[in-house]
Amino acid sequence: MTKYIFVTGGVTSSLGKGIISASLAKLLQSRGYRVTIQKFDPYINIDPGTLNPYEHGECYVTEDGAETDLDLGHYERFLNTPTSQSNNITTGRIYQNVINREREGAFLGKTVQVVPHITDEIKRNFKILGESGNYDIVITEIGGTVGDIESLPFVEAVRQFRWEAGSGNSLVIHLTLVPFLAAAGELKTKPTQHSVKMLLEYGIQPDILVCRTEHHLNADLRKKIALFCNVNINAVIESIDASSIYDVPLLMLKEQLDKTVLTKLKLPNKNEPDLESWKDFLGRLKNPTAEVRIGVVGKYVELPDAYKSISEAFVHAGAKNECKVKVEYIHSEQLTVENAVDKLRGLHGVLVAPGFGQRGFEGKIEAIRYVRENNIPFFGICLGMQCSVVEFGRNVLKLDAANSVEMDGHTTYPVISMMEDQKNITNKGGTMRLGAYPCDLKKGSKAAAIYGKQHITERHRHRYEFNNDYLKQYEEAGMIPSGINPQNGLVEIVELKNHPFFVGAQFHPELKSTVANPHPLFVNFVAASLGYARKN
Numbered sequence: 001m002t003k004y005i006f007v008t009g010g011v012t013s014s015l016g017k018g019i020i021s022a023s024l025a026k027l028l029q030s031r032g033y034r035v036t037i038q039k040f041d042p043y044i045n046i047d048p049g050t051l052n053p054y055e056h057g058e059c060y061v062t063e064d065g066a067e068t069d070l071d072l073g074h075y076e077r078f079l080n081t082p083t084s085q086s087n088n089i090t091t092g093r094i095y096q097n098v099i100n101r102e103r104e105g106a107f108l109g110k111t112v113q114v115v116p117h118i119t120d121e122i123k124r125n126f127k128i129l130g131e132s133g134n135y136d137i138v139i140t141e142i143g144g145t146v147g148d149i150e151s152l153p154f155v156e157a158v159r160q161f162r163w164e165a166g167s168g169n170s171l172v173i174h175l176t177l178v179p180f181l182a183a184a185g186e187l188k189t190k191p192t193q194h195s196v197k198m199l200l201e202y203g204i205q206p207d208i209l210v211c212r213t214e215h216h217l218n219a220d221l222r223k224k225i226a227l228f229c230n231v232n233i234n235a236v237i238e239s240i241d242a243s244s245i246y247d248v249p250l251l252m253l254k255e256q257l258d259k260t261v262l263t264k265l266k267l268p269n270k271n272e273p274d275l276e277s278w279k280d281f282l283g284r285l286k287n288p289t290a291e292v293r294i295g296v297v298g299k300y301v302e303l304p305d306a307y308k309s310i311s312e313a314f315v316h317a318g319a320k321n322e323c324k325v326k327v328e329y330i331h332s333e334q335l336t337v338e339n340a341v342d343k344l345r346g347l348h349g350v351l352v353a354p355g356f357g358q359r360g361f362e363g364k365i366e367a368i369r370y371v372r373e374n375n376i377p378f379f380g381i382c383l384g385m386q387c388s389v390v391e392f393g394r395n396v397l398k399l400d401a402a403n404s405v406e407m408d409g410h411t412t413y414p415v416i417s418m419m420e421d422q423k424n425i426t427n428k429g430g431t432m433r434l435g436a437y438p439c440d441l442k443k444g445s446k447a448a449a450i451y452g453k454q455h456i457t458e459r460h461r462h463r464y465e466f467n468n469d470y471l472k473q474y475e476e477a478g479m480i481p482s483g484i485n486p487q488n489g490l491v492e493i494v495e496l497k498n499h500p501f502f503v504g505a506q507f508h509p510e511l512k513s514t515v516a517n518p519h520p521l522f523v524n525f526v527a528a529s530l531g532y533a534r535k536n
Contacts, residue, residue, distance in 0.1 A: 002130035003265045004170040005139045006158050008206070010146045010195025011177040015212045016248075018071035020175055020239065021141045022078035023249040027258035029079055030273040033136045036129050037075040038087045039068070040122070041143040042150035046092040049432075057305030061461045061511055062087070065435025070308050071141065073511070077312055078249070080516040086128045091150060094121050114153055122157035123164075137265075146174075147198050159203040168266040174199060174206035175239070178213040178221070187215055189225050196229040207264050208235045208257070216240060235260055246282055246315075246515065249275070281319055281515050288324040292529045295344060297367045297384075298353030299360035301329035307353055309510040310381070316518035317526040325526055335363030340370045348536075349377040349501075349529030352384030354461075354508065358407050365391045377501035377528040379521065382462055385494060385504030386416045389466055392479050406464050417467040433460045437485055439492040439507070445482035446503065447493045450524045456483075458492070458507035465506070466491035501528035 005024070009017045018039070025035045045051055048059045049067030060073040066085035075083055098121050102112050130138045142158065144151040162170050176192040192211060199206060209231055211217060217225075217238045226233040237255045242248055252258065253273060262269055294314065300306035311327055318325035330343055332352075344350060350371045352364050364387040371378040372391065380388045386404055393402030393415045401408075404416035436457045441448040448454055468489060471481060483493030483505070496502035505521065513519035 001169060002135055003137050003267065004126065004130065004161070004165065005137060005261065005265075006162075006170065006172045007139060007141045007175060008146055008155070008158075008172060008199065008204075009142070009144070009175045010199065011191045013145050015175050015177060016239070016245075017141050017143075017175050018074045019245050019248050020173070020210055020252070021071075021139050022074045023252045024173075024257055024261065025075070025137075025139055026078045026249045026275075026278070027253055027273055028137055028261070030275050030278075031258065031262075032270040033267075034134060035079065035137045035139065036081070036083070036087065036135045037079075037139040037141065038089070038126075038129060039071050039075075039141045039143060040125070040154055041069055041088065041090045042148060042154060043090055043143075044092045044095070044150075045090060046096060047088070047090060053300045053306035054303055057303065058308050059461070060309065061434055061459050061508065063436045063459065067434065067461070069143070070305060073309050073312070074245070076511075077316075077514045080514045086125075089122075089125045091153070094118060094125070094153075097121055115156060118153050119157040119160055122154055123161050126157070126161055136267075146195060146202070152202070155199075155202045155204065162204070168264075171207040171261065171264050172199075172204055173208045173210055173261075175210045175212065178211045178217065178225075180214050187213060187217065187221060189221060189228070192225055193228045200230075205230055207231065208237060208260060210237045210239050210257070212239045212241075214241050235264075244282075244285065244315075246278075246285065249278065250282070277516065281316075284322050285315065285319040288318065288322055290321075290323040290530055290533070291326060292318075292323055292348045292526065292533050293326045293328055293346060294349040294351060294526070294529055295328050295330050295347040295367075296351050296353055297330045297332050297335065297364055299332045299355050299363075300353075301331050304329065309508070309513070310351065310353065313510040313513035313519055313522045314526065316513050316515060317522035320518045320523050321526050321530060323526065323530055330367070332360030332363035332367070335360075335366050337366055340366040344370050344376075347376065348533040349379070349525060351379045351381065351525070352387055354382035354384060356383070356406075361387065361404075361407050365394070369395055372496070372499065372502060375500055375532075377525060377532055378499075378503070379501070379525045380504035381510065382506060382508060385506050386464060386466075388502075388504040389415050389474070389479070389494060392474065392477070393470070396477055396479075397473055404464055413470075415467050415470050416464050418464055432463050435459060437492075437507070438487065439483045440486045441493070442480065442482040442484075445480060445493075446495045446501075447482040450503075450520045452520070458505070458509060459511045460507050462506065466494070500532065501525060 028035045047067045057070045063082045064084045068088035072083045222236045225236045314325040368391040393399045399413040402413040402415045403411035405414045478497045481491040494504045509519045509521045
């Protein structure tokens, strides 16, 4: 029977439930268990696809085309296994499912209520992955903080689920904060006590407490927390601030979180955790032999979480190259013809980030012109690739007004146009080209050399595409379409012939980069930037 672990948060948000969940999953996986993680978010949006990145950070896209919470990115990066639509559920989806069923008459005229109908639907979703037969353990992260009005139905569903599943088949890990008061010079356990008390009011006794802290918890503090919160002393786990999120699995191993979990779930300690490759990655990450400065040009740079997968892909690629990647975020709205040279001077590579809309578009064009003319390594993702096509059209092909129809619907030269199947869509949510699509790489191209194969699949999230009417013109001028979708002929990758590294990808390679498998495009872009740094 599949065992279930629920991870809740108290005191404050942003304590790192996703990282703790991913770290625990990594430890259990390294012991030989089949593990997956799912995230239940209490907001009413159906998914994060229509949320502004400033609201919620990046929108992470799975292989099957689900637009999900960025925590799923952490799950994949740690576990190196793909997630799916079933791994991220929101209040919006739960209510939508229940209301649709009510409209169909599925409740036989009964009054539809939060208990039992909404909580039953939540419990049904808790079990979907567990019932697939693919996993021994399912970890479910409950978003938000205990005490929030919107997370109440989820907490109630956890209470019911635990009662129905019986003892030894599920457990609750409560992540909480033990703040350090500088004036008093000591750590305070009261917020943790209050948070557990609130959870108890909802009928849930946590089995394990993970305490986020800036200073080590001594034995007396652990005893005090255990006594006031009804948990064993070995179930009070210290989660001290770490220099890298990738340190957390080893910190949790030291605290024996995985052993405590297995004991409480009545599961055998199969093998000792095999974390050699993880330690090797950390060794290379922490002992770089070189450093490169890479500029990320985007319009959401005030919130680094908007580019979370990109920054993590640089961590993976940096470790692979044994070099520290110093990412410098540059606001595309502040880039102009006059200041581009000053803003980009000293960089060893430039990545132009994905995004939507007109704001900051011209700044991205300027950045690309500068790196193309000065032979600085360039990597464009999604809109970044489209910008490179527009820049090349304007400045090399002399199509002065070349543009994307997203920015100018009446442009004379629509080098980036809307996909045919997108033209009549009015709904915004979940209607783009989403998820994994195949791509064939041109023999002898840089892309084929980077991937080391000719057939790949990559994840997409866009509405616009390279306009194939201009394909011949671009190719003759030296911009090569080196990746093509075999089903519809759409251009997936462009590269420049006479440039050390100039690659634009219509897809999002950052979504597939993991600790175990750094993405080849990022690895090669960092290597090219390193080469440029050594020459200059």
